Amino acid sequence: MKKLIMSLAVASIATLSFAHTPVNNTAPTVISQSQDxxxxxxxxxxxxxxxxxxxxxxxxxxxxxxYLVPGENETKYYEINLSKGEETATVKLDKDGKVIQ
Known part of the structure; x- marks a missing residue:
């Protein structure tokens, strides 16, 4: 009977020691998700x-x-891929049609 009680006591202590979850006292990290x-x-x-x-x-x-591209300060601009024959170019325009760069 003593062996049974000792076995239960050891098993209880072992279970409690594994169930302990360490506390994380660091500040939460804010992750900014950028849009594509x-x-x-x-x-x-x-x-x-x-x-x-x-x-x-x-x-x-x-x-x-x-493409509609998110810019700085919650602004957006248009990135437009252009072609003329074999030539290609890219231009960035705001919503008012003004060239940005």
Whole structure:
């Protein structure tokens, strides 16, 4: 009987020692999740952006792909991949059609 009681006591102590979870006293870490650019159809670009692309020096270029990209201070801009024959270029425009860089 003594062996049974001792075995239960040892098993209880062992269980309690493994069940102990250490406390983490460090401050929580804030993770900022950045958004990726989102593809936009060139025909769905805002009118001011289309107007800039239709004017010189972009009028001879064709918009192949466009992306809405998150910028600093919660601003957004459009990154537009252009092509003219074998040449390619990228232009960044704000929502008002102004070139940024």
């Amino acid at each position: 650019k989102v593809e936009v159809k060139p025909e769905d670009l805002p009118e001011p952006v289309k107007a800039t692309l239709a004017a010189a020096p972009y009028s001879e270029w064709k918009a192949e792909k466009a």
